[in-house]
Amino acid sequence: MNKVTKEKHVKAILENSELSVTVDSFGAEMHSILKDGAEYLWQADKKYWGRHAPVLFPIVGKLKNGEYHYNDTTYKMGGHGFARDNEFKLISADNKKLVFELRENEDTLSQYPFHFEFRVIYQLNDNKIKVRYEVKNEDEKFMSFGVGAHPAFNVPIHNGSFEDYKLTISPAEKRTFIPLDPPSGTIKIDKKMDKVVDELPLTRELFDQDALVFTSSKETKVSLTNQLDSHSVSVSWKNMPYFGLWSPYPADAPFVCIEPWCGIADDVNTDGDITTKFGINELAPEGEFSCEYEIEIN
Template identity: 60%
Template sequence: MKHTLKNDTLTVEVNAFGAELNSVKKDGIEYLWQADADFWGRHAPVLFPIVGKLKEGQYIYEDKVYAMSGHGFARDSVFTLVKEEEDELIYELVSTAETLASYPFEFSFKVVYKLMDNQIRVRYQVENKDHKQMIFGLGAHPAFNVPIEKGTFEDYKLTVFPSEKRTFIPLDLPTGMLKREEQAEVEVSELPLKHELFAKDALVYTSSDEMSVALTNSLDKRSVKVTWKEMPFFGLWSPYPAEASFVCIEPWAGIADEVATSGQLTEKFGMNQLDPQEEFSCTYIVEIN
């Protein structure tokens, strides 16, 4: 079921399936990728309880092997709408017998969408309802149209703020695993868009304490800026060589497995630990201009 948020600037549609943004319009112009399955059949999936892929699609916890597909099960789950107001929607996913079969923790996971002028504020809120420490990753995967209205893919660029050295972690192209042994400190500021930029899959970096990535173009003032904090990694992605008309700006509090992973969940790089009955939250903001 889909629900709509609307103010004087934006009209936003969210689907209870995956608690996923389905549409973001300003001045009647669609900014969000419309899930053409010939390229990529999603709009902005919510990633939980992992980000990226697991080696061989599995992990080990307390001597038991669990299987889980890439980016976790939240994106393919029906969330419950627990609050609906003109400017805010709150969705919740709770653990069930089905989730426990692939992820052995009792939890509540809320996704909050709130409109403020030309911004969509998205908050992820995790509560550990188990008696043991919970280990999880989560992240966002919104895809934005390129071009938004005018021009071509090559008329756009991504600008990373602040411009400073950060760690770039390459991916192993066949498997999607991190090659941390090849990570490097790089200066990243402006990235002119061309499809070949993503020839080796997503570009994965460490985040600053508070940062943003802007999608702009040389023909008009239509743009998107994604801002976040408390999410220590981010990815930039567009499928290659498919030459799809979108780019993803993805803040993450979690990350894919390493090539050399042990497979043990307790040793997995980039995960969060949450004590029983404690809560974790993080926020990202999409600004539409």
């Protein structure tokens, strides 16, 4: 079923026998994931972080000095882009699927000189939520962009404390760790290193240098589990080349983010040209791009 609030924004709800998922049209952002009465999604307490699961577009992460250059013009844009702060149109809704759409407007064109169609699609199947991003270049020039996810999950989910949980990354293989420069939010490509990463017990100090950023495998899965009960969250994806893991430090924030990305923050040494930005995607006129990830709730 779908419910509409009396506010400006539309709140759409997907429900089945396993899950109830609420998505707000502002930012096309998930606001709730309920299973058996338990809330799995972070509830945006501004004391720690006032968002639930923002959609990242047309950049992922931060730009150096909050700006980029395109065709000799400098544009300002905040971290993770503007999609999370724009109203999407709910263009299709039924019991199993929601389709939200954002097109360029006066606000986006002041930050990003491209005409585009960006869709965020949520599908519910048993205890799994599939989230799909579709980008279409409706301009007459090549379009540079990034897109990604930023869902935050409650820790603890039900029992225990933050330190009773761990993140398991599979497959357990060598991948590239790309450190962040905490003051600027940019990445340090020249400090990247390859290492095998499989289990990360949660501690506050794990995030003392901001988010942990890694390259993905062709198929990647990150699971949030504990030894006290069977409540867990798994996020899996294919062909999204990077991912981030984050919880605010040093705050005792009761959540962790698992973030698959097709894009990444600026390198600290970037020249600011968006067309040659590290990790950027390029679409030809009328070109289309898509990627997706899945959340499994247990």
